[in-house]
Amino acid sequence: MTQRKAADPTRQAILDAAQTLFVAKGFAATSISQIAKKAKINQSLIYHHFDNKETLWKQVKAEVLGDHMTQLQNMFDADLDLQSFLIAFVSKRFRIYAEQPAIARMLKWQQLEGNAPALLGTNDGKVEHMLQCLRTMQAHGHIRKELDVHHVFHLMMATTSTAYDAYMSFADPNEKMQFMTLVIECLYQGLK
Secondary structure, three states, X not given: OHHHHHHOHXXXXXXXXXXXXXXXXXXXXXXXXXXXXHHOOOHXXXXXXXXXXXXXXXXXXXXXXXXXXXXXXXXXXXXXXXXXXXXXXXXXXXXXXXXXXXXHHHHHHHHHOOOOHHHOOOOOOHHHHHHHHHHHHHHOOOOOXXXXXXXXXXXXXXXXXXXXXXXXXXXXXXXXXHHHHHHHHHHHHHHO
8 A cells, every 4th residue: 555655646645535534424425526625636636546436435445444355355265164164254354343443434334325236345356256165165065055145245244244333332351252152153053
């Protein structure tokens, strides 16, 4: 990212301004003119670097997710039984939210905006890779055959996103661990 900042400071200023506004206000309440004003640039420069606001949203989301999505992808590559995989997956997702609250806020805004298809994904191929790994787990009998892997993937992502809010409401570390264990068990029972 440092190299990108040096390579194109205007593009990075747009991404930084858009991230600040998207995290604070969501997609619908953030306008291109507000982003341009925050970045201290002419609005036309945004369209020079990004096709539209949806593309900018996805790029900001990809930047915020950064290395975390790659780490999740690597978990899908691991040859784990379903329960071990879910333990690793839920733990990692909760850690990601704790380390990067901007991710959680953007995903909440995305949910509030009805998960519009134009806002989903980051167009980088990682999700398709994870879906293929789920298909492999399904082929090996770790996930019930009748389940659609797209539904499984979205269930896992949505469950961890929503469950994290409840997880953070517990002050006692033992309660947090019990709650996370319950989330994992519910996913496991639903998928096996």
